[in-house]
Amino acid sequence: MYTREQASQLRQAFWTTFGQYIAPHPSADGGKINWSNYKTGLKHVYFRMRAEKKTASIGIEMTHPDPEIQELLYEQFLELKLFLHETLGETWEWELHGTNEFGETVSRIYKEISPVNIFNREDWPTLISFFKPRIIALDDFWSNAQYSFDSLR
Template sequence: MYSKEEAKKIRLQFWEQFGKRCEIHPLLRERRKKWMLHRTKIPGVALRFEADRTDAKVILELSQRNEDKRLKAFEIMQNYKVILEDGFADALIWEFFHEREDSGQEVARIYNVLPGVNIFRQNQWLDIFNFFIENMVRLEENFLQIRDILKEELDNYQ
């Protein structure tokens, strides 16, 4: 078991090493901005990485505070499920309700998971990094195909 300070240090090292891996990965070398993340051009829609003691996730998160608008965004995404899941070996996990541990905020999530990995095991970092890169590239590309439609429909939603 790690102290709070030790765990924080390991997490920091993990994300620093991930950044270095992104700099040299062939899929990312030519990109000016490595990841879209919060720059989706749609308020309340973000892409996220998450890793903990049990798994790693690549997430498309809907965090609109208005529950009706979040439900509408989730429904729109479901209409384009075939596009969002294109290229993934297994179906993405669709979770309408998730409470974020860090903030308690209610969000909806669409994600892919790599089970059985632990951020505190350095010998698993490369597997997590490769999972993150391959799956986030795919999720970003698929999201970009429907982004304008989602933005327009949410802008028109009252």
């Protein structure tokens, strides 16, 4: 078992390693990008990568505090579902109005793997191989799809 500080250092080390590994890849628009902290430019819509003790996930999270607006965002992604899955090359899970670790209502479109453990350095290649192609594909999707959300900005 790790202390809180050790766990924090290991997480930071993983995300630094991931960032260094993926940094040479430009965004779909050709620019430099912070892959680990991806900015969609749309308030309350995030591309999140998570790695824990037993699982890892990557996804699109809609966190708008108004459930009706959150549902509008979700429905807009539903309109793009086929395009999203084609760009990703796989099918993801869809969840309307779930609850996050803070008890907040969120909607998500995500892919998860297990068993993997961010605290086991031997799992890092698996985690990087899981995250890298998917965040690049999400960026590719978003470079085209973001304009569908202009009316919701």
